Ligand SMILES: Cc1ncc(COP(=O)(O)OP(=O)(O)O)c(N)n1
């Protein structure tokens with residue numbers, strides 16, 4: 138009799154875990170658009186089926202008694218009321234780990250190797266949930282950006298004044314790029330910069346320095362080819378951060394995609410006065426980059442020599458976000474310069 142009850146519990150939790158994994162896989166595939174994360178959910182589902190397949194299938198089915206299940210029809214408040222796909226994913230992940238725990242305990246008496254395999258799957262499920270949440274949340278926030286302004290200066294007052302004026306002009310995201318400031322001063326400026334951006338509704342990104350970004354409470358960090366790798370930066374974050382990565386050619390792009398940043402910058406699109414020595418990658422690289430990124434869920438921003446006069450060329454190539462430095466920060470009115478670019482983008486995207 139006990140044996141039957143155990144198999145009944147195993148059957149119910151196997152179905153629960155499989156169904157939860159399907160929800161997680163669909164979220165990764167259709168909401169996050171990331172093949173590698175959806176592939177991991179699929180792999181977990183296959184491994185779970187293989188582990189349970191080692192038990193006697195006849196006993197599992199014989200144990201099933203849905204009509205006699207006293208739990209059928211019992212609903213707790215909010216069950217099945219998910220406002221977003223992300224909430225459905227999180228609820229699925231919770232159901233999955235609970236079901237795997239119940240499975241591992243019940244299978245123990247029948248087969249120790251199967252119980253051990255299920256325990257391994259439970260730990261993989263925790264890691265998958267973490268990787269999905271840390272990737273998808275920041276990407277979703279960054280995807281709302283259209284105009285990303287890079288404030289390049291080592292003068293604290295100038296940085297803060299430019300950040301306010303650009304945010305007032307409609308910049309959705311602002312980067313603090315101070316290449317020659319001592320750490321103590323950089324941290325103090327970063328704290329004020331983050332406050333200004335938050336008050337005016339813009340995302341705050343710190344260039345190069347994950348430590349300063351995390352300590353100042355910024356929304357993200359931008360990393361170049363010579364900066365800390367994306368994987369290492371993620372390990373140092375204190376809360377989910379937007380992590381950007383520069384790319385200038387196909388091989389940098391492939392490596393960047395492997396590390397799953399929140400966005401990659403594609404550039405330089407045109408000749409840039411801010412980095413006069415860098416080789417122009419051109420609009421063909423940007424077009425190719427956009428195609429390649431489409432199946433990864435990684436967001437993008439085009440960069441390099443962008444002005445209100447050439448932005449339409451990029452929009453025609455499919456660009457949805459642009460990063461601009463000199464055309465805004467060197468303009469007589471940075472706020473007006475932001476508005477001009479935003480208006481061009483709005484005009485194109487609505488037409
Ligand atoms: C949005 C964005 N894209 C590219 C860069 C350049 O980063 P990197 O190559 O590390 O060069 P520096 O800006 O650090 O000199 C960026 N900062 N922002």
Ligand SMILES: Cc1nc(C(=O)O)sc1CCOP(=O)(O)O
Nearest residue numbers: 404405409411441442461462463
């Ligand atoms: C800082 C930077 N990085 C680039 C890259 O392609 O990695 S282009 C660039 C300069 C962007 O400034 P502007 O809008 O003045 O051209």
Ligand SMILES: [Mg+2]
Nearest residue numbers: 345360361364
């Ligand atoms: Mg850098």
